[in-house]
Amino acid sequence: MAQKKAKIAERQLEVIAGLKAFGTQIYNQLDQGVFPTINMPSRSTENINYDPTLRQFILGEKSVSRSARNIRHIKPFTQLAWAAMFSNELTTQRKTSTLRDVYYSAQAYEMTFTDQQESNNIITDLETLTGFAREDFHIFPEERSAIFGDLDIGYTVPGYEGKTLNLTSHPDGVLIGPALTSSEFIGTKADKVIAIEKGALFTRFIEENVHNKHKSLLISCGGQAPRQTRSFIRRLHDELGLPVFILTDGDPWGMHIAQVIISGSANAAHLRELNTPDAVWSGVWASDIVEYKLPTDPLDEVDIKRLNELARDPRYQNDPLWQREIKLFLKIKRKAEQEAFSRYGLTYIVDEYLPTKLEQAKGKK
Template sequence: MSGRKTIGTIKMRNRQVTDSLKGLGTRIYDQIEDRKFPWVDIKSRTSQNIKMDEKLGQYVLGPKTIKRSAHNRRNLKPLSQILWVSTVGKELLEQNKTSTLRDVFYMAQGEGTEIQFAEQSESDDIITDLETVLNAAREDLHIYPKERSAIFGDLTVEYTSPPGWEGQKRNTALDPNGTVIGPPMTSAEFVKCQADKLIVVEKHAMFTRFIEEGAYKKFNALLISSEGQAPRATRKLIRRLSTELDLPVMILTDGDPWGISIASVIIHGSVNCAHLRDLNTPEAVWAGIYASDIVKYKLPTVRMTDRTMQKRGSDVEKLDKLAQFFDTPAFKNTVWQKEIALYEKLKRKCELEAFSRYGLSFVVDKYLKDKIKEIGFS
């Protein structure tokens, strides 16, 4: 399975998105030529229109749509903003440049621009509307949030951006800090990969520990630090590594409801991204920390917060929501149901660093080794 490579994936996707943008512009132009008020259909993102597609293994939007027409004066500004952002995306693609969400907010305040946003949340919402219209992620338009994740291992990539870096190759194991998963990494082509698995870890501190302990060599793996809830660009990269290179993916998180949620979003997607595809990896495996791991390895724990300790966003409240989500026939007798039930019984949580009670090397030499064997990745 060594030496796999994929070339042309990013260029093909860029052409598809450019064609979608041109198609949007053509539809608006034709509507005006026909002396009609221009309009776009946007799939509703209300909770009532979001469902879990068991075949795809992710949240998707239902059939309900919202028509945003210039015939309604209230729609004039948001419709103009959608078209303006589409123009920004087209220019970014044509110039092979990238932008941040914050950049887009300030670009709208430029001289001669009449569609200024009151605050960034407004421009972020308009970008999401455009994603829904195009069926393409903002990252496909070269618009990114703040970057924070990293990748490490024997993977050689070829950059397709930024200008001046096209065609340059880099192995992600060259920097002991890892390679930042920013726009250049997200849009890079995979040239050669010697690893046969991908390990995603929630915390950068544990990512560093895995590098120092040589986990990438011992288990022939690529490593990704999600830095908490994985950014969309990171989730998309995980998906690409899984589908384009056939890498099995395992996810390690803290032993708490929030860690379970992090793994679930990577695998099943999120409600907020129900309008998009290719951001989740259904074949990925949540490998721990399980509640049973806490018991098996006698890990140090602390009590989960509840409503008496924290009115909103407590651990117990989050655990209850997860229990409800996984209480369906599709997840019957799965590790999700079993481990969540045990967490509900224990009402205790722990961090990945808890394995350090047995020494710094234990988490790699014992726990990770056992987990890889347990889930059949060895």
């Protein structure tokens, strides 16, 4: 347990050391009368490749160089140095901030960004350069996903050090925000994680006591899971050794929500450990629609276009499940929401569907 507990603190130290190393590199170059120059992997599309072993997108060999010598580089270079300093401040003082915050904070240093996009890009540069996610620098997006289940955590945020919380303590679930993602795991009685696309079903699961019946930690993704939620799921999997099951709507968009939790996104190709390759998409599959005779809507043009795109996506090649389901979707030309199970009664999904799917997944393992 003690070893696990050190994880968060260790990572913080790594982040701070990484930022200091970056600062020292620039400082020394300047002090030697050399224009500071940095190299980092290129994030251009042609340099983003899918790594079948890692089961996620990674950046290739191409790198870009930023030099303060170059008149076109010096401004972004300065912004990068500022962002590193600002992140260092946040991390050391254990304060949190948002991307919007970053945009405004820069103005205090006469480092005005032209727009939000420019400041976002600089933060992504910093991620690429250091290999840490912005959440590691305490820069968070708005929170909208939650967790519920029998997990004890120990806070590390200032003012809460030493305090613990059982994540069943609030029936609406607990926001997956900075305080939670920076906490240490103390212990859990759960033996699995169930990530759910929509808040409504998440609430239904809590009401129906799924966390006890199936010994699970429930996560509401709130649509496409935010990066910190994806990274949190990864931690639950890695640190607690829990298998992860994902329940989404039965359409290409739900399928892809699951896929991003499993394989990550191209936008985050410069980062690691945001994805959980062992997570399993449990439904709603196209074959479920057929099997359970779910009420459906027809696929529209955009859905079909999306399915065709996904069929070619490298992330959909390693497991035959994906291609099988894509083909079936295209064949039946129908889609169904998670709520469609309600035609068999409100508890049907918990009493019948879920156990079957969990069994299915176990059998597959």
